[in-house]
Amino acid sequence: MSKISVIVPVYNSEEFLTESINSILNQSFTDFDVICINDGSTDQSLRMLNNFKKRDSRIKVIDKENSGCGSARNVGIENAEGDYIYFFDPDDFIREDAFEKLYENAKNNDSDMVFSQISWYREGERINLDKPGIELEKEFDDVDFNNFTFTYKDIPRYVMNSYFAPWIKLFKKDFLKVENNFRFQENIAFDDVPFHVETIIKAKRISFVPETFYQYRTSNINSVSNTSTNSIDILRICDIVENILKQNNIFEEFKSYFYEFKIVQLILYVISSNSEMYYKSVKYELMKININDLNLPENILERYNRLVNSKNYEEYLKINNVQQPPQVDLTKLNKELEDEKNKLKDKLNKIIKNNEKLQLDQQEIISSQKEIVLENDRLIEEKNGLTNERKELIRENEIIKNKMEIIENEKHQLERDNDYLITSNKTLKEYNANINKENRELKNENKSLLKNNKELKKVNDLILSSNSWKLTKPLRSIKSIFKK
Structure with missing residues (x-):
């Protein structure tokens, strides 16, 4: 904006x-x-x-x-x-x-x-x-x-x-x-x-x-x-302005200004209008104004009185030292117009002939233009065909590019998985070696325990078979009673 x-x-x-x-x-x-x-x-x-x-x-x-x-x-x-x-x-x-x-x-x-x-x-x-x-x-x-x-x-x-x-x-x-x-x-x-x-x-x-x-x-x-022909419009304009002032409730406030405006504007176009009818319309409008109630400048009053006091348009022109347009000899004017009309006819005939020639030339130009348009359409079709092929190649290239990216990603993932497996395998080997070592140690401990067990069994058998064990049996029974 x-x-x-x-x-x-x-x-x-x-x-x-x-x-x-x-x-x-x-x-x-x-x-x-x-x-x-x-x-x-x-x-x-x-x-x-x-x-x-x-x-x-x-x-x-x-x-x-x-x-x-x-x-x-x-x-x-x-x-x-x-x-x-x-x-x-x-x-x-x-x-x-x-x-x-x-x-x-x-x-x-x-x-x-x-x-x-x-x-x-x-x-x-x-x-x-x-x-x-x-x-x-x-x-x-x-x-x-x-x-x-x-x-x-x-x-x-x-x-x-x-x-x-x-x-x-x-x-x-x-x-x-x-x-x-x-x-x-x-x-x-x-x-x-x-x-x-x-x-x-x-x-x-x-x-x-x-x-x-x-x-x-x-x-x-x-x-x-x-443009003197528009002078009649000033009558309508004065009415429109008067309505605007009244609609806004300021007409009385601007009453003198308005009538000063109206007098000046209406009189301004009386002479240039060259119209008895306009003169009479203005005179009628001015005579409706009660100038005694208005505070108008002297020069405006003078112009007002000059028009209102004139008997007709001709007298008003004389008062203003303006000569009326001279009377026209209509017979002479009609003859001049007829001569001018004949001259224009001759010119028109020449223009028509030239125009016919131009139309033929134009048809040739149009024919050439059609050929150019057809050739242009053919070239556009070829261009569109090449453009479509290019678009298809670009699309296929994008597909291949996407697949390559997928393969590359899968490759990186496999490499990461392989590294993980290698690391895991190494860890498992170390863990297996520790298990084997512990297993060997447990086997040795088991052998040692079995050997100790055999020796303890032998000692136990000796004790049970001894006389002391037999003699103390009653005492062990009594002891078990008290424990209960």
Whole structure:
């Protein structure tokens, strides 16, 4: 498990992808993994991601059908295993010491989320570090941010009227996935706004690194913020944010901040939408707001009144010194489109012919490949046959080796038994010699006893036959009586 999981949603980003991914891989902090989610790209993005994956084992590539940035980020969250999660967009890049300093701050403070500063730039222009997006150091006097945490209550204006992008924050994974179940809104633009509001009001420990790490590219036409067709989604986003505040019982506390956010966000896309319908929808929403109850900045009130007091979209554009797009000559445009269509048909016919030739070449290649595959299969079969024979020889060799070990063990046992028998035989011989010696001594003693017995018998016979023995017989009888 790595310390940081970097989540990168990718859609048609081939132009900037190499620079962006390299800025991640070149970090001074190396204990991280990168989860790249290809969201149905139609350019070379997926091929480029797979090439990066081959070069660096820290990269994981997930390919999915196109369903928007929110969905792709959610897939990343589900697959994240690092202690912390960092979101990254594939058209931007990041300073090489970013992960090192963000992780150090997060660990020192046991943070649920860590903020950092941001800079904007256009391709070919100097990166402007003089105007950092988030200046939280101005909210707190003389603090050591390496050992300092706070909550949304300390920075209420940053809950909505601030910078919603997830790539200026490092999140603790358990805070997102275990303690809560935070996910991005799907199938809608500006999905990072509700995510920001939900996470910041739930975080118990927020910290800040007062340095600019992330370089945000403002000139990418594929960026969500540059897509005017998504402007209608901001109406839904405002409703979602309002519901979040009410569900957490803090709407009244943030009422002025919320309506300031709503006015700014809705008006922001009126001109770029180029839509009378969107203009009317915004005007309707703004007129429902009772601005007299709110403490709104003067510049916000001015923008509010400018739109609400305009009669129609055309007048609103004039008030803002914006010219409406010129009327288009449809007849001329249709003719140009027809000419272009014919040119495309010619190109298509050429492509079809070339494709037919390529198909023939491809069939020849496939035929050759089949022959190669068959030959390869034959070689594999031969190799498998040799391998089986080798395995059998190895098995027989193991059997013989085991038998040799058994024989060798039996030999050693016989040698030990023989030594024991020799020793036992020697002992028995010594014992037998001692027995024979004792037997001879007993025989000699027996002869001596027999000889003594004969002599004693003779003496006894002499005594019994003597007159003294006869005369003393009565006395022996009397003695025997007294003994009784």
